[in-house]
Amino acid sequence: MKPTQDRVQQLPQLVRLLMLLTAAVVLVLVVVLTQLYGPAPAAPEVVANEATEGPPPPGSYRRPATPAPDTATIPRTAAGRQIRYGRELIANTAQYLGPQGSVLHLTNGMNCQNCHLQAGTQGFANNYLAVAATYPKLRARSGQVEGIEKRVNDCLERSLNGRPLADSSREMRAMVAYIKWLGQGIAKGKKVYGTGFVKLAYLDRATDPVMGKAVYAGKCQSCHGPEGQGQPLADGRGYQYPPLWGPHSYNDGAGLFRVTNFAKYVKAAMPYGATFDHPQLTDKQAWDVAAFVNSQPRPHLKTTHDWPDISKKPIDHPFGPYADAFSVQQHKYGPWQPIEAAQTAKTN
Numbered sequence: 001m002k003p004t005q006d007r008v009q010q011l012p013q014l015v016r017l018l019m020l021l022t023a024a025v026v027l028v029l030v031v032v033l034t035q036l037y038g039p040a041p042a043a044p045e046v047v048a049n050e051a052t053e054g055p056p057p058p059g060s061y062r063r064p065a066t067p068a069p070d071t072a073t074i075p076r077t078a079a080g081r082q083i084r085y086g087r088e089l090i091a092n093t094a095q096y097l098g099p100q101g102s103v104l105h106l107t108n109g110m111n112c113q114n115c116h117l118q119a120g121t122q123g124f125a126n127n128y129l130a131v132a133a134t135y136p137k138l139r140a141r142s143g144q145v146e147g148i149e150k151r152v153n154d155c156l157e158r159s160l161n162g163r164p165l166a167d168s169s170r171e172m173r174a175m176v177a178y179i180k181w182l183g184q185g186i187a188k189g190k191k192v193y194g195t196g197f198v199k200l201a202y203l204d205r206a207t208d209p210v211m212g213k214a215v216y217a218g219k220c221q222s223c224h225g226p227e228g229q230g231q232p233l234a235d236g237r238g239y240q241y242p243p244l245w246g247p248h249s250y251n252d253g254a255g256l257f258r259v260t261n262f263a264k265y266v267k268a269a270m271p272y273g274a275t276f277d278h279p280q281l282t283d284k285q286a287w288d289v290a291a292f293v294n295s296q297p298r299p300h301l302k303t304t305h306d307w308p309d310i311s312k313k314p315i316d317h318p319f320g321p322y323a324d325a326f327s328v329q330q331h332k333y334g335p336w337q338p339i340e341a342a343q344t345a346k347t348n
């Protein structure tokens, strides 16, 4: 009698155990499935207007950059085709305008996208979102009011060490159409979070090309090559990894030839895969590698008309004459605080 009774009593226990087990399995499944397919963890709020929000404190670039409009929304019309062509020209410039370009031979083989990452949409990697809202504008470099076409030609002549396009050319009209399409949602004059460069505090010493050379060897050379020459594509119509110096790189009139621009750019964008919210270089590495790369040889551009008002030259402008007595060397490589202090003293 006793053993049977025991078995009867054991049965519900077994059932209970089974039920518990099933519940546990279901729970685990639910947790795993919601992790996989459930709503993403709440993203921080997108802040599109730095003017009302105020800039984030230096070093705290944690907000998502303002997103670009979805390319799937480009209309399937003639205007849409022009926008797509403009995007294609910016992403694969060399195929069309490079030394073996299918349209014209204007440039050094680099692409706009080499510096304006993700066709000019990546946050703090030279993105174009604010261009339509801020041009035409007065630029101190030329002392003139410049439209988007002039700005594009500036990069063609300097960053791509090439020749300008006619404003009326199919290619210029397409690139401008794409840039305007990117900026469609942004009101005139509004500041957009993610454009320009990240802020980087000056070092309390001059930037150092010798230290930068070691950074280059460790973190850049594998792609950009031991001589900064980059890695050409197999068909020779452009680059897999663009050159950083030498005859096929940007010239000394380009924006990246300024050490501060270069440092801020690579801090938020290089080695490839880095982003402003996931940088891979320390500030020091970014500053020193900028000094190293910009101490290497590259094409020269005659820029006799630049900066008609020398007092407006950026602090790190690498060519004199200057409105102060600091050397070319110090303007180019820093330390910049003494120059800044002298400028502040003068204006106060």
Ligand code: HEC
Pocket (backbone or CB within 6 Å): 090, 093, 110, 111, 112, 113, 114, 115, 116, 126, 127, 128, 130, 131, 148, 151, 152, 155, 156, 159, 160, 175, 195, 196, 250, 254, 255, 256, 261
């Ligand atoms: C070698 C890097 C490099 C390449 C290649 C390059 N640019 Fe630029 N571009 C820059 C930098 C750096 C700036 C901003 C710095 C400055 O103003 O001095 C800039 C600025 C611009 C701006 C103004 C952005 C703004 O918000 O004011 C436009 C428009 C532009 N480039 C278009 C182009 C186009 C189109 C191409 C290709 C034909 C191109 N760039 C190729 C580096 C590059």
Ligand code: HEC
Pocket (backbone or CB within 6 Å): 111, 113, 114, 115, 117, 118, 215, 216, 219, 220, 221, 222, 223, 224, 240, 241, 242, 243, 244, 250, 256, 266, 270, 271, 272, 281, 289, 293
């Ligand atoms: C994993 C490969 C890789 C590494 C490592 C890398 N880059 Fe780049 N870099 C690229 C690619 C690819 C591009 C072009 C991006 C594009 O076209 O979308 C680029 C573009 C650039 C540009 C703008 C275009 C030009 O040629 O002037 C600069 C400047 C640059 N890299 C600097 C650096 C520096 C400095 C380092 C080291 C701290 C570095 N990169 C490490 C792959 C790399």
